[in-house]
Amino acid sequence: MKAPPRTSICCITVIASLLAIPSFAQDKTAAPDIARRATDDLAAYYGNDGTPPPYAKAISDLQDPFQAARATAGKYLLALLEQARADEISGRAPQKSLPFWGGGVENTAVELRKQIAQKFAGAEGNDDGLDAAQWLIEKDEILENQLDGFKFVASTKTLRANDIIRSLLATPHHNPAVLVAAINEAAARKLDVAPDIKKLAVWYRKAVRDAARDAAEKLGIKNLPEFKPEDAFNPWLDGEMKAIAAMPYPEIPKDAKWMRFAQAKDANEGSKTISFGGGMVTEIKDGKLEVKQVDAPKAQPGISGWLLEEKDGKLKVMDYFGFVLDLDKKEADPKSRTFAEDAAVFADARKLPADSPEDMTKVMAVLSMRGMLTGQFEPRYISIPEALVAAWSYKAGDKKLAAEIILPRIEASPDDLEFAHQIAELLGKVYQQQMLDAFCEARDYDTALRIANHLAEPEFDTYFYQPRAKELAAQLQKRAGDFKTFTLPSADDWAKQKAGMSREEQIKFLADHLRLLNCAQWGQPGDVSYDQAQVSGAMGAQDRKPVINPFNELRDMNLTGAELTLLAPYLEDDDFMPTYSYWRDFHPARHLHRVYWAVQAIVNEAAGSNIAQLQDGLPPEQKKAAVEKVLAWCKENGSKSREQRILDTLATTAKWDEFARTASLAETGKIAAAAPVMEKRLDDFPSNSGDILEICYRLDTPDALPFARDWLTAHAKVPDGAWTDDDSVRFWCAMMELRASQPQKPEGLDVLKALLAKNNAGQWYPFAFDLLMSAKTQDATDIAAGALKKENSEGFNPEMAKQLFLAGRQEALDYMLAWLANNGDGGTSSTWTSSDPSGNKTVHLESGDNAATAIAGWRTDNYQFDQFRPVEQRRADREKLAQWLKDQFALVQAGQKTAISPPGHVDGSHPTLDAP
16 A cells, blocks of 8 residues: 655644644633633632643643744743742742741742743753743742753753843843753754853852863863962952941941950860851961850850940940941950951851761850851851951952852852842841830830831842831831820720710720730740730830720720721721741741731620731732621621520631631630530530640530530440540530539549549640549549559649649659659750859750759749759759658648648640741
């Protein structure tokens, strides 16, 4: 059989190709709607559909024989990447917190772009995909995606691809992996790029220099210039050094001197100790560095820095962390210092191995303000001291020293732009904290405004919190009267003032004054409570007097649904309150609270439902829509009582977070009728059934008993194994039964006994302990004593041991004596002491030291156990405490009065995730 003519084969191919064109290419109207199609595909992916956009098909269609199909596929891929990035920025793309320490969040749009880039990297290149590839190289912030984009360019053997490669050399790409790949590809293609290769042969990154010199050899380029570090400051790097030098606040006077302040002497003869903001580094004779961790950066006696001002025996100093310190001249003992001396210490620190957390701790003790506490959240390749000393050296004209410090740090960084960004972040957090301290603690609006304006400078354009600093600056310029002419009245003055005001006028007055709410976070991790007592003066001021808290006053008014319409407009109030919070003070994140946050809390609490759901950064139209939703709710529910509104929400909401919040309002308000309503919702929230019944228990109402008894009748048997959700239900049902039963016939006790005997049930003992002890029966006390068999980390606390001790339980005495005698690891304890040469004392404790501290809290004679005495002396003190315990126990058994404080209250708490 003869083969068909070539034209016939072409016709067959065309027909097959037409059948293979994707749906978005077949549609004649697709081209103008490609961006909309990408947006819709992403919306479906983010929503319940979960189907990824057809990026793989589009990449495949870049090889389609039809130009229209290839072009459409390329435009679709570009639109998909652009919209995914826009969705990441706007918050349209969903994200989730990762369940491990420091894991941060995972953004759906980011992960999708990674998948597209990886697929792109392995595809056969052509011109129709180059727009998307260039977007990855130039616009995507993910370094791996940039390199994947270039891989597509490298696989495209066209004139346009050649032009892209030339452009990456002419204006060197910030990603060294991309730049090196472009150099290698230019050499492989024999492109005429000699001027660029010569320029890159003396680049500040060694990998780039090496690639350029190798390419020069392949391309026959001769007479390459010699690399000199001091000449590596091209226009970009020159600009970076000048920008870093401009970041410290306040501006350093031209006549300021670089000095060393209060260099402490080490006890070891022949060694010297240099104290840093985050640690003490002892330089031993053999050149090795040993680090003693300290934790008081602003008060460290040894630090290098600029002498900004000297007056009346006091020194104002800016250290190389960018902090301004006030020092006593006599104690500071200033000495002349050079940048080179500090650079040498930084270099020594960088020579230490950093492969393990222990080794990195030593490095960070030198280079981070609070050692590894702050260092764990900072880049490993650059530090504030290195950046500042390099920049100040450069500004002083010593480019050689600047290069010695900064070039190795750039070499260690993954990307030039990321390197610059991280320096802005490091110094930005220093001045953000000073700004917050001025605004929130000192109520010094002038200083806060100056620092906010400093953070608004171009040097900090990449700093995460710069937009907030700019916003605060704009607000402060309009709020000069805060705490001066615009103030909170005292309770007496408010009582007189509101007597002549309608409720509407009172609500508006209090809402207007919420912007003065000045609350402080006292613990960490934690948050602030808007119900804190308010005072007329700043923190530390001598003439502070109590004033009203407008948040509390509004809550106490028991606002009706109709009255909430008066608060609704304040949900659009973005004014900052002088209140900030944080996860940990050594973590850079800070939350500066806004008026609408407090208003939203009041509105939702009064409504008994999360009717107000606003967040920072909402576009005006979305914010307005959220407020309209609140007003609509008020119109529909304004006549209902608060109790009824809470019950309605508990009965209808499908969201657990709203249900839990409303249930807590029912608990606080002692709304007994909430118990049966919540019990009916148990099947709707099966994984939280124990939480619901815990609130029912705390409501302490007979209305909850019927369910508890019925459920226990059907599920009284406790299965073996680990604690389950059903066990949580059993626990709270048994607790309700036991509390309601007669002393002669305690019910639920057998269930509690079986549950608390489980290996992992230790955390539940504190919830049951008081109830068991109050039963005053042998069986109940025996069960309570089981807490002594549980590990301390699972929920045992000394208050339970004390109660059992006072009840005459021998096992309580035995437990405390064994704990006292335990010489195992008990962690560390630190304290600030001016008598210590380092200004700080840290000791390693034994487990028995923790027991001794707990027992000291039992005593009524003001006895203090000194954890900072030498270990042998601490052990001797613990032996004396053991004898004291035995003597007190003998008094208990004899029915005589002891020197132990009365029993306290034991309450449980559920473990929470403690992560940034």
